[in-house]
Amino acid sequence: MNFKSKKAILLGAIVSLFPLLNLAPVHAEDGLRIVSSSAQASFPLTISFSIAAESDVDITDIRLHYKVLRHSFADVTAEVYLQFVSALEVEASWDWDMRRTGGLPPSTGIQYWWTVKDAGGDQIETSPVIVWFDDERFSWQSLTQDMVTLYWYNGDMPFAEELMLAIEDALDWLEADTGAIPQEAIEIYIYATSQDLRGAMIFPREWTGGVAYTAYGRIAIGIGLDNLDWGKRALTHELTHLVVHQMTLNPYSDIPTWLDEGLAMRSEGSLTYYYVNALNQAIGNDSLISVQSISSPFSALTDLAILSYAESYSVVDYLITTHGKNKMLELLETFREGASYDGALMEVYRFDTSGLYRRWCEYLSVPVEPVEPEEKVVVMVNEVSRMHPAFVVTLAGLATVFLVLLSLVAENWTWRRAL
Numbered sequence: 001m002n003f004k005s006k007k008a009i010l011l012g013a014i015v016s017l018f019p020l021l022n023l024a025p026v027h028a029e030d031g032l033r034i035v036s037s038s039a040q041a042s043f044p045l046t047i048s049f050s051i052a053a054e055s056d057v058d059i060t061d062i063r064l065h066y067k068v069l070r071h072s073f074a075d076v077t078a079e080v081y082l083q084f085v086s087a088l089e090v091e092a093s094w095d096w097d098m099r100r101t102g103g104l105p106p107s108t109g110i111q112y113w114w115t116v117k118d119a120g121g122d123q124i125e126t127s128p129v130i131v132w133f134d135d136e137r138f139s140w141q142s143l144t145q146d147m148v149t150l151y152w153y154n155g156d157m158p159f160a161e162e163l164m165l166a167i168e169d170a171l172d173w174l175e176a177d178t179g180a181i182p183q184e185a186i187e188i189y190i191y192a193t194s195q196d197l198r199g200a201m202i203f204p205r206e207w208t209g210g211v212a213y214t215a216y217g218r219i220a221i222g223i224g225l226d227n228l229d230w231g232k233r234a235l236t237h238e239l240t241h242l243v244v245h246q247m248t249l250n251p252y253s254d255i256p257t258w259l260d261e262g263l264a265m266r267s268e269g270s271l272t273y274y275y276v277n278a279l280n281q282a283i284g285n286d287s288l289i290s291v292q293s294i295s296s297p298f299s300a301l302t303d304l305a306i307l308s309y310a311e312s313y314s315v316v317d318y319l320i321t322t323h324g325k326n327k328m329l330e331l332l333e334t335f336r337e338g339a340s341y342d343g344a345l346m347e348v349y350r351f352d353t354s355g356l357y358r359r360w361c362e363y364l365s366v367p368v369e370p371v372e373p374e375e376k377v378v379v380m381v382n383e384v385s386r387m388h389p390a391f392v393v394t395l396a397g398l399a400t401v402f403l404v405l406l407s408l409v410a411e412n413w414t415w416r417r418a419l
């Protein structure tokens with residue numbers, strides 16, 4: 001499906017999302033009128049809104065109203081008072097500078113309308129219009145399968161199909177393992193390089209390789225033709241975040257970080273050597289981080305972050321292998337009802353966070369045996385914290401930080417409980 005048809009569908013959906021909006025302009029009976037109105041998007045930095053109006057008496061008040069189209073329980077409309085000199089004919093404009101507010105993902109819709117008043121007390125409210133914040137640097141192709149649409153511009157159809165296959169596998173696995181399935185459409189933007197991706201972001205980190213915009217059901221990630229294996233793994237991780245977010249979305253509370261990251265790590269497959277090693281060391285040194293602590297966003301310190309991810313994987317692994325898939329689905333559904341961390345655990349498992357920590361420690365009672373790395377493969381997904389956008393460490397970033405470890409990283413490592 002191309003962009004235009006996608007937008008036509010979205011527009012229909014959006015109109016139905018806002019049934020209470022007065023879509024008809026409120027026209028004054030005398031001379032107050034809108035001469036022109038426009039919005040010029042320049043992704044990812046600015047959107048410039050402009051208006052020209054005239055009347056038989058001075059125009060005294062112009063306001064821009066806009067709302068970002070995303071999944072939210074709060075219907076938030078922003079209002080901007082435009083600066084201009086009162087006159088019979090006026091032109092005014094306002095630039096939304098994303099550097100001041102934070103960026104938006106590609107292809108976000110922004111609905112906007114104007115209210116204009118004159119000195120005679122007349123007022124006009126224009127009909128809402130949607131401006132699309134598209135990344136027009138590239139010619140996007142698309143491929144849709146069920147709930148997921150993939151957009152890409154570099155590589156042929158088999159490249160996109162291979163990614164789509166990995167997505168389908170990940171969704172199948174997630175459903176089989178936890179019962180979680182997508183609740184809303186998911187859009188994935190595949191940039192050819194992490195550099196192209198960073199060009200789509202405001203103040204990107206040097207090592208940013210992927211971003212999950214959970215409130216938009218969207219992922220943006222840099223996957224080159226030569227790093228497809230890494231890409232599939234990172235994509236699977238972020239996709240799981242989206243689905244888990246959709247499964248647990250509620251206006252009251254979120255889910256503990258260990259659950260969110262643990263499910264995402266588990267969806268990638270076996271825990272890689274680097275994480276297993278971190279976990280084994282912590283078990284050996286008696287320096288595990290408590291489950292209570294990894295309920296909050298992870299430390300920005302690399303070592304602690306790595307251990308937090310490894311523990312999250314292990315805690316989720318413990319819950320699923322020991323208590324089963326149905327309980328995990330029940331847990332997600334309980335969180336969707338707005339339960340607290342302890343409340344949800346108590347309801348489903350009959351123990352709270354500290355009880356989980358105790359049981360998990362018992363489960364870990366003997367460290368796993370060290371296993372020699374089998375092959376030199378750099379497969380690592382990392383994030384600084386649970387804050388969104390989530391960050392995925394790129395190969396380039398890893399090369400700098402973990403150069404010495406590259407030869408140690410191995411695939412096909414299985415984290416297993418010692419007998």
Ligand SMILES: [Zn+2]
Binds near residue numbers: 237260264383
């Ligand atoms: Zn993550």
